[in-house]
Amino acid sequence: MVTSQRLKNNYINHLLVDPEPLRSVLAFCKKLKIKEEEFYAHYSSFESLEADIWQGFFDDTIKSLGKEEEYEMYPVREKMLFFYYTFFEILKNNRSYVLYRQDAFTKPQKTPGYLKPFYKSFKNYVNELVDEGVEGGEIIKLPIQGQLKNPFLAQLIFLINFWCNDTSKNFEKTDEAIEKSVRLGFELISGGVFDAAVDFGKFMFRQFR
Amino acid sequence: MTKKRQDSIPAGKVKRASKFLSTGFKVGGNYVKHYAKKATGGKVTQESLDEANAEDIYGLLSELKGSVLKVAQMLSMEDQMLPLAYQERFALSQNRVPPLSGPLIKKTFMKYLGKKPSEVFDEFSSEAKYAASIGQVHKASIGDENYAVKIQYPGVADSIQSDLKIARPLAAKLLNLSLKDLDYYVKEVESKLIEETDYVQELSQGMYISQKCNHLEGVVFPEFKKDLSSEKILVMEWLDGPSLKDYIEKNKGTDRAGADQIGQALWNFYNYQVHQLGIVHADPHPGNFVITKEGNLGVLDFGCTKEIPEHFYNSFFALINKEVIDNDEMLMKYLIELEIIKNEDTPDTKKYLIEVYREIIGMVAEPIIAGKFDFSDRSYFEKINNTGQALSKDKKLKKIGTARGSRHAIYINRTYFGLYRLLHMLGATVDTTTFMNKAEVADA
Structure with missing residues (x-):
């Protein structure tokens, strides 16, 4: 199970490093190689x-x-x-x-x-x-x-x-x-x-x- | 004067500038009142006007921290330059700055020492024991050893330049100089003030002077803690005892022998530095000394030291000689070297300046030429004061205009004025010939 800390770190990392905006939670989860529901277990x-x-x-x-x-x-x-x-x-x-x-x-x-x-x-x-x-x-x-x-x-x-x-x-x-x-x-x-x-x-x- | 609480610190240049502006208006207003009263036949004295102005300026300065306060302190040391009312108010500005907060002290410790005050010391006073002009002093201890921990206010180093720019017009007005002439001197003051914000430098100056002067009888120095000191924190041994100021107030002439002993220690300390070391503790303020229970003079605060260039030393101290003072040619030679007389001055101007400076130097050098001098002599200080007042009103001198004198003279004059003043307050009689290595009197 992914931790909220990992989600936060990766999110910040994406904002600061990646030129492309995140299109969806799904795209973010794919990048992290986790299921979308794992994200929703922490955040909506x-x-x-x-x-x-x-x-x-x-x-x-x-x-x-x-x-x-x-x-x-x-x-x-x-x-x-x-x-x-x-x-x-x-x-x-x-x-x-x-x-x-x-x-x-x-x-x-x-x-x-x-x-x-x-x-x-x-x-x-x-x-x-x-x-x-x-x-x-x-x-x-x-x-x-x-x-x-x-x-x-x-x-x-x-x-x-x-x-x-x-x-x-x-x-x-x-x-x-x-x-x-x-x-x-x-x-x-x-x-x-x-x-x-x-x-x-x-x-x-x-x-x- | 009603006691105003120091409620807020005006931050930012604009605010500070507007503070100065408002004081300028107030001072102006006082003059208007002064002349209005005069015109309507009311009885006013220059003193009452000075008093009103000093109050306004002091009210302003007490709200401004850091370098401006320092300038006020410097001005307050120069008895000859300021009327009595200014002096008294400025003297007040020495101890009234808001303290650093506990959390910021902790943060400063973490930044420079990587530890909290409570981890470095067994005990650390949360309240400052006294305020220095650009920092505050806490008492701390490790085991039986007590320490004085001086912590600098944040941003002081940074604001000096902008503060001085703001203070320039006010200073120019008080000192009756053009801004251009003033700048030559402001540079010297500015570099000294910036030096003072570097506690690493203060540490090395303090260690140097105290090591060199340690053998002097009746003078003691705190031991510096190099490993605990940094740019913004200075740690030294805590010297117990009343400050010289408190000592003077308590003693008020009751213990002449004690006063003489301390006065002599002071004189020796300064003369030894000036004539033997070529560098001098240039801040002889009564708050910078303590009297230990053995009756020794403890020296604190080495923030302001002045190196005395050899050429300046030679010309300056050559003047302390009856033969030179009485000889027009020799006197002129040295006054030119000290930038008081300029080669391009008219013969008439030169002649006049020689007369004026013969009088001033003769007066100021009197205790040294006498060899033994009773500084409790009120008439001597009144004479200096009156001459200063008269000269400040002297039309011919005003016409000659332009500021005169080497920039090196600022801190040397300040040192001697401060020293004379301390000795006067002490009421001490002092042998002034100690450690004198008289400058050679060159043939004119």
């Missing part, structure tokens, strides 16, 4: 396969964080930083593939289906962090907390993009971008700036209804 389509690639990056990050004893002791801002540093280490092993898909991040208006589960997991992760931060007093309680995930997602997309374009050695500039943008983000939601902006926005909205 190429999109779900690719979704699993991104989910895999996320899961590997969380797994790796779980192994760090100090991770749990950090305040949420540091946890977020820890997440990004680990995530980009994992992404580094798949840089060619991410660069191949960079369009998805330069034009974030249209989210491809294969990124949706990954984004969802990321938002859940951030929401947990935010809850933890509110409980610990690190983040102010917001009137519309659900809205918070969007800026964080925008930050993730920004950072992936930044990393794709980063030409510095060891991607040191990405480290800097992570450090600075996360600090800025957390300062905004811990100092009440965000709250005040939302409050003001709502007020203005009411005036012109």
Whole structure:
């Protein structure tokens, strides 16, 4: 029986190496010399396969964080930083593939289906962090907390993009971008700036209804 | 001044540039206020104006990290150049940069040493013990040995050039120089700042100077850990004791003998380097020294060292001589060598510059010519300050324009200004003739 890992590796390999697009799951299976049903035992389509690639990056990050004893002791801002540093280490092993898909991040208006589960997991992760931060007093309680995930997602997309374009050695500039943008983000939601902006926005909205 | 928290780091050149712009406007605004008050008969002093400007500039600088902060530190060292208000605010900028995050420290360790801090050391302080201008220092230990671990901020080396470009107009304004003249000096500062971001170089400079100066009485050096150091991480023995700054504040003239002893150690350390080694630790800032419990002077931070070219050394120190100072021809010869007087200057200009520099040099060289000098003498420093103020307003000097002086003089002046300032703060009386190998006075 074929493993999902083998399917993913071969799929990426095909995308990056083969000039011809894959016409069907059948064509892919023939290439791998497996039965089509073996593919469907893991994935329903190429999109779900690719979704699993991104989910895999996320899961590997969380797994790796779980192994760090100090991770749990950090305040949420540091946890977020820890997440990004680990995530980009994992992404580094798949840089060619991410660069191949960079369009998805330069034009974030249209989210491809294969990124949706990954984004969802990321938002859940951030929401947990935010809850933890509110409980610990690190983040102010917001009137519309659900809205918070969007800026964080925008930050993730920004950072992936930044990393794709980063030409510095060891991607040191990405480290800097992570450090600075996360600090800025957390300062905004811990100092009440965000709250005040939302409050003001709502007020203005009411005036012109 | 209200204490502003350092909330955000402006990233990116555009943002930084706009920060500078806004400060420029504010400074401009302060002048407007100043003259408006004057016009309406209000009583204002230059001091209150300087104070307002310094606050705005400091507010800006504290938000910018890295090289600009370094420039501020340099400016703050040059007592003669900046009015008091600027000095005080700039002095504040030395310790206020946001810390590196724990995860980034770990990542930096993994990158350069392949191990986590907790794997390299038995203990590693998660909080920085103090901030250096381009990095921060953590305390760590292996067994009974304590170490100071300096970790560099990411991107510092990278942003120096763009930061300096942005800082140029501000510096030109503060120092009253044209941008073109300034660039000659900026290059020297830039190369030094870039040097400072290379901890491998700092390690070798530190090891060299400490090995050569180890025999000096009353001066001690930390042992460097070469195997744990790299471009961005520098590990050395932790020297226990209060910083020179804390020592001075606590002691405030109560222990004159102790102050004299430390002052003499400082003087010997610098004189030995300048006159015997030809390379000098060019950052005599009170945060760069500690006083050990034995009362010795511990030297930290070898990031900024200046090699003194022989030709510069010979002309520069030839000036520390009463015979030269009093002799027009000899004085002119050396001032030309030091690029202060140019051959194409009119005789009138030459004559005027000779007079001006005779006064400055005579003043600055006074402690050395005296042989033994009491640096607690306030009137001496006031005299320097007043002369500096007067010269900065001197119309004739302004007309002569163009920046003058060899670029090598920047760091040597800074070293001596810094040293004088430390000795003044200590209130020390020092024998200034030690290790002097007076430059030959050539026949003019």
